[in-house]
Amino acid sequence: MRKLDKTLIIGIGNNTRQDDGLGWCFLDKLVEAGFNEDQLLYKYQLMVEDAELISEYETVIFVDANKTTLDKGFSIERFYPAEKVAFSTHAVPPNQILNLCETIYHKKPKAYVIKIDGYSWNFTISLTNKATENLNNSLSCFKSFAF
Amino acid sequence: MNKKKIVIEPVTRVEGHGKVTIKMDENGKVEDAFLHIVEFRGFEKFIQGHPYWEAPVLVQRLCGICPVSHHIAAAKAIDQLVGVDPENLSPTATKLRKLLHYGQVFQSHSLHFFYLASPDILFGINAPAENRNIVAVAAENRELAKKGILMRKFGQEIIKALAGKKIHGILAVPGGVHKTFTNQERQYFLDGIQIPNIDTMIEWSKEIIDFMKNYHLENAKWIDNFAAYPSNHLGLVHKETGALELYDGRLRSVDFEGKELLNIEDIEYRYHFKEAVEPWSYLKFPYMTKYGRENGWNRVGPLARINTCSHISTPLAEIERQIFKAYTQNKPNNMTMHTHWARLIEMLHCAELIKELLFDDEIMGTDLVRKGTPRNKGIGIIEAPRGTLIHEYHTDDKGLITKCNLIVSTTHNNEAMNRGVRAVAQEVLNDKPEITEPMLNQVEMAIRAYDPCLSCATHALGEMPLIVKIEDHLGNLIDEKIR
Numbered sequence: 001m002r003k004l005d006k007t008l009i010i011g012i013g014n015n016t017r018q019d020d021g022l023g024w025c026f027l028d029k030l031v032e033a034g035f036n037e038d039q040l041l042y043k044y045q046l047m048v049e050d051a052e053l054i055s056e057y058e059t060v061i062f063v064d065a066n067k068t069t070l071d072k073g074f075s076i077e078r079f080y081p082a083e084k085v086a087f088s089t090h091a092v093p094p095n096q097i098l099n100l101c102e103t104i105y106h107k108k109p110k111a112y113v114i115k116i117d118g119y120s121w122n123f124t125i126s127l128t129n130k131a132t133e134n135l136n137n138s139l140s141c142f143k144s145f146a147f
Numbered sequence: 148m149n150k151k152k153i154v155i156e157p158v159t160r161v162e163g164h165g166k167v168t169i170k171m172d173e174n175g176k177v178e179d180a181f182l183h184i185v186e187f188r189g190f191e192k193f194i195q196g197h198p199y200w201e202a203p204v205l206v207q208r209l210c211g212i213c214p215v216s217h218h219i220a221a222a223k224a225i226d227q228l229v230g231v232d233p234e235n236l237s238p239t240a241t242k243l244r245k246l247l248h249y250g251q252v253f254q255s256h257s258l259h260f261f262y263l264a265s266p267d268i269l270f271g272i273n274a275p276a277e278n279r280n281i282v283a284v285a286a287e288n289r290e291l292a293k294k295g296i297l298m299r300k301f302g303q304e305i306i307k308a309l310a311g312k313k314i315h316g317i318l319a320v321p322g323g324v325h326k327t328f329t330n331q332e333r334q335y336f337l338d339g340i341q342i343p344n345i346d347t348m349i350e351w352s353k354e355i356i357d358f359m360k361n362y363h364l365e366n367a368k369w370i371d372n373f374a375a376y377p378s379n380h381l382g383l384v385h386k387e388t389g390a391l392e393l394y395d396g397r398l399r400s401v402d403f404e405g406k407e408l409l410n411i412e413d414i415e416y417r418y419h420f421k422e423a424v425e426p427w428s429y430l431k432f433p434y435m436t437k438y439g440r441e442n443g444w445n446r447v448g449p450l451a452r453i454n455t456c457s458h459i460s461t462p463l464a465e466i467e468r469q470i471f472k473a474y475t476q477n478k479p480n481n482m483t484m485h486t487h488w489a490r491l492i493e494m495l496h497c498a499e500l501i502k503e504l505l506f507d508d509e510i511m512g513t514d515l516v517r518k519g520t521p522r523n524k525g526i527g528i529i530e531a532p533r534g535t536l537i538h539e540y541h542t543d544d545k546g547l548i549t550k551c552n553l554i555v556s557t558t559h560n561n562e563a564m565n566r567g568v569r570a571v572a573q574e575v576l577n578d579k580p581e582i583t584e585p586m587l588n589q590v591e592m593a594i595r596a597y598d599p600c601l602s603c604a605t606h607a608l609g610e611m612p613l614i615v616k617i618e619d620h621l622g623n624l625i626d627e628k629i630r
Binding site for chain 1: 262277281282285286289292293296297299300303314
């Protein structure tokens with residue numbers, strides 16, 4: 001796992017809202033695989049202060065559930081700081097956090113987002129079968145290039 | 148000219164969904180203005196049937212910004228259900244809850260000032276929308292942004308240390324708390340190694356008050372007059388001294404000139420307050436029964452608290468309070484934008500209180516939980532960051548909740564926000580029934596000064612976006628902007 005030294009992985013979501021828990025479940029699976037828990041962060045949502053946090057890492061990976069349909073049920077993409085920003089305490093996208101990190105701390109960590117398709121968002125603590133399949137596929141892919 | 152109606156929906160940089168409607172008369176003058184709260188949640192209903200001890204855990208899900216406030220208010224009520232009044236809680240439990248509460252107020256006030264309000268103050272009313280956000284603040288004043296982030300972080304770290312996590316953690320249990328504080332945890336906030344220490348927080352709080360005072364000196368005309376109007380003010384005060392009180396005290400209300408309207412034991416609130424409803428909003432309108440719906444409403448929050456207290460118990464914040472009060476010749480301050488100034492004084496007060504508690508060895512005590520004779524009714528009232536927060540629970544003999552009443556801070560401020568919107572609308576819209584960007588922003592600023600949490604107030608899930616509409620007297624849409 002040396003490739004992931006100085007890497008922070010942020011799972012975004014809410015595990016009490018069914019497939020919205022995909023980001024957290026991804027981290028749970030990494031813990032089971034022996035990944036360093038100090039490099040994992042469970043978040044309901046991103047906030048401005050996360051810019052300070054990611055400034056301390058060389059690489060940051062955001063994992064979140066996805067509502068649209070991706071070809072493989074998941075995607076892993078590199079992304080860059082947003083050029084335009086808006087702010088709400090209820091939704092700060094990762095590319096805006098990168099922008100803040102660059103603006104305030106003059107740091108530019110490499111950033112990736114892992115999107116995993118979810119299908120149901122009810123008040124339930126468990127993933128749908130299809131979302132679980134997407135989670136496992138995304139983990140396999142992630143491990144193959146990261147570990 | 149026909150009557151017209153302007154609607155702003157949703158309101159931005161506030162916590163929750165809001166919509167503003169402004170009605171114009173036939174002569175192009177503002178006839179009336181309304182802030183509609185269009186969310187509905189129903190926490191008071193669906194908590195019924197749950198065991199009482201779940202309340203402090205469940206109700207904090209009302210909000211991701213001030214869960215600690217709901218946790219503590221509910222805990223104070225639940226204490227009574229197990230027969231423990233606030234004065235009978237162990238000193239360690241009381242102090243740990245207060246430390247959690249002050250950490251919450253400190254981080255919430257930091258968030259509001261630095262993330263939400265500072266763009267208005269740094270860039271002014273007429274700044275383009277794309278500049279009115281924390282990123283533009285960061286580009287304009289990097290040090291200010293850094294301090295804002297670290298101040299909020301400090302408060303959140305206090306919460307994490309006590310409640311286990313920054314959002315939706317748990318410290319309080321019926322009759323006390325479930326954990327004490329360790330010396331290692333205390334040192335984290337004192338040694339300044341991993342995060343700036345509490346002395347730095349106090350210094351930065353003083354700096355930001357100086358920033359605000361200087362800003363006021365340069366912009367007194369608009370900051371004094373913007374959305375200013377007379378009102379009553381409500382807040383908790385210390386039971387013996389009358390000082391500013393955030394955790395437990397008497398409810399005191401004064402009118403716009405300082406005449407005392409109410410001074411009661413907090414648990415007697417039911418006998419002195421009623422809640423009115425309007426068909427156009429899910430948000431209720433609390434008022435003091437004795438003075439009626441029209442004259443009995445109050446502002447709550449930082450401005451109201453400074454107006455209702457006799458003094459502040461910590462020295463540095465008291466100096467700032469005296470300066471603040473001197474500006475209005477010791478009369479209540481009814482200038483809405485001065486709420487930001489008052490909020491910063493409270494930040495300093497909380498920082499001083501946190502320091503006092505960090506140096507108090509009792510926070511590391513082991514007497515954590517007390518018990519008494521169970522009762523069927525409990526009322527918990529605290530001063531949350533946004534104002535007076537009331538939780539009341541009734542249970543059956545099995546301990547299941549049969550009734551719940553929540554009056555949150557933003558609910559108290561409902562009438563005040565509506566008056567603020569009306570004042571701004573009359574100032575900027577008369578003869579110009581058109582939605583411009585500066586007009587939109589000014590309406591929002593009048594609401595934002597109260598730091599409203601509309602999710603809490605309607606007890607809601609979802610995004611937080613402002614809709615403004617203009618309609619004629621027949622309800623026909625003339626103009627609309629959504630962002």
